[in-house]
Amino acid sequence: MRISPPKNRGLWWHFVSLVFVIVVSFLLVMAILAYLYIRLGNDAMQHRNPFPPVLTIILFSLVIGTTITVTVGRKILAPIADLIKAAKEVSKGNFEIHLDESHRVDEISDAAHHFNIMVQELRSIETLRNDFVVNVSHEFKTPIAAIEGYATLLQDDSLSKEEHDEYTGMIIDSARQLSALSGNILKISKLENQELLTEQTEYRLDEQLRQALLLLESAWEPKQLNLNIELDELHYYGNEELMMQVWLNVLGNAIKFTPEGGEISVSLRPDGPWISAVIADTGIGMTPKVRKHIFEKFYQGDPARSAEGNGLGLPLVARIISLSGGTIEVSSEPGVGSAFTIKLPGPVSAK
Template identity: 45%
Template sequence: MNRIAVKLALFFFAIIVVSTFISFLAVTFLSRQVADEVAGDQLEIAESIQALRNRTDLPLQEILEIVSSRNYQVQEVASISLDQVGEAERLMLEGDEIVSVGYGTLEGTTTIVRFGESFVMIRLDAQRNILQIWISRLWNTIALFVLISAALIIVLTNKLVHPILALTEATQRVARGDFEVQIDGERHDEIGRLTRNFNRMVQELKTIEYLRRDFISNVSHELKTPLASIRGYATLLRDDGLDPVDRQDYAAVIVQEATRLANMSSTMLMLSKLERQSGQESPSRFRLDEQIRMAIVILEPQWSAKRIELAIELEAVEVLGSEDLLQQVWMNILANAIKFSHEAGQIEVGLKRVGRDARVTITDRGIGIAADDLDRVFEKFFQVDRTRSGEGSGLGLSLVRRIVTLFDGSIDVESIPGAGTTFTVTIPEQTNE
């Protein structure tokens, strides 16, 4: 019974059953009440006839006029046939007892009393019967049925509508920016599922709002530092008496910080675009091993400057995807490996085919990453070494993870503080377009 349609059907069925049951009880009660009332009235008339007969010398016609009623026919009959009464009733009449027959029939009870050699028969007026009397008294009962049905409808409707009203109020609160609202979702029907989905949606919106604020805060912080440097050194450059060597150094710092801002802006724009992108644009087949070698060649000035030794072992593997996007992955991971490696350190780069996947491992012997930071390395603006915050934006690995996701691949990181870090990237040879 987890569908609201079933509950609605049962809801109306319950109203019908309850109303019908109450109606049946009322009809039965009223029918008996009317039948008893008719029989009682006729008995009183019959007893009055006997009393007047025994206490007065009035003729029968005068007695009939005295006891007559607009609701009953009181008439004299010469004889009673066996069709009208049974043998037992006939004997009762001969014993001067009052006899009632026809109790519970539509025409109502007929009461007979002996008066000398004739009989007096008392019955409902020809224009009335039990049904007519019952209908005339039914209006109060009908009103009661209507009230009971209305009460049931109101109670059960409120039970069904209450969660919808709660959802309406909750959506209004969310529209006003309140993401703390949660609704009880204990029901197991469509409304319950809707409520649980609403709660999940609010939690997602809360997370998005938190990330949005955190992103704005981080962007503001990351932009503030280089802008402050540019402003400070630009102010120093205005000094006419500045030493030419210092002037060149200050100008170099301004260029460096401006370049950093430009790179950060480009990375943020690319990351924002990729986060809205559901697939790769213009995929092509290319040699992954050659692409990685090209990235190593491009970064040769950096690793040569630190006298880093590279151990390269690359199998020939082809993949299908966006070549330009995947190039960003190797450039970022290799650049990080170089930056965090020690002087005269070593970096190992490997590529091999595993089943239908290409697996790339890049290992450095540098400072490593603390265990508490491993889960955060892919967060935007997070930097492992805060002392080098001026050397990067903290967006590189976020960009890497998004690109790998677009390739339907995966990226993992393992690290030992002080011993080095290994990034493992797995890319399907045939990715979804």
């Protein structure tokens, strides 16, 4: 964690001090001149032209003032020159720049501090972008290679009908996986560049959850899962289409990782100014390491199940919940199951 630099003297104070020093220096010299004039008396000075000494003193004061100005100004402007050079390096893509934050002027110190934070954030974004490109390339490569491989096998005229149907099914599954991956990438890219939700309406949130369960019936019915449903009648104001993506992803994961004969619980109820939805299962659960990374793009806790997903479902869920002003938390233990708690802001209207 970065510590803010200490507050020191401001730029305005330094310039005021500079002018003050120049004025005091000039007045001091003039005071010495006046003292000598009075000390020596008018008689000693009457045969001399008074203007040359005065001009000499003025010029001498200007030299002193200029010297002080240049010295102090150089110290003040040097960090600004460094900031300009650093900005040029960042514009060229060099994110390893770090400015000294220990300047005595607090405005310059703050500027360096926030510049370093900006560069650090840009460096993180660049790293994420590179990782994203690598992951996308890898994820696309797998289904494309499968399609190419099985299509090549289909060129063999000696294949039996069973083999032909098997290879055709593999191609279809890989194509669907590729389509889902492309769709999720487009969705999450759009949402990451979006700060506000649009197309919000008021609708029945409990009815939406029931619709999501019906849409997933083909997944949970063959596994003979027990459904424990407790849904209060609640009205919610939000983006209906995006929120359906949340329920389909979370419920889909619960169904996927719950063995036959297991149980899935879904509850929805008001919780003060929030709407609280809890989706729990009695599935395989997660280790603390997996639980820590499940909302990261392309992360898959079980590599053996990578063909069943692309690691974008939960990051997509987290982004939608964040844009909706809500929160999502998960509790899980290996062999016990997982529980996702989603809280959405009101207003809540219970009928």
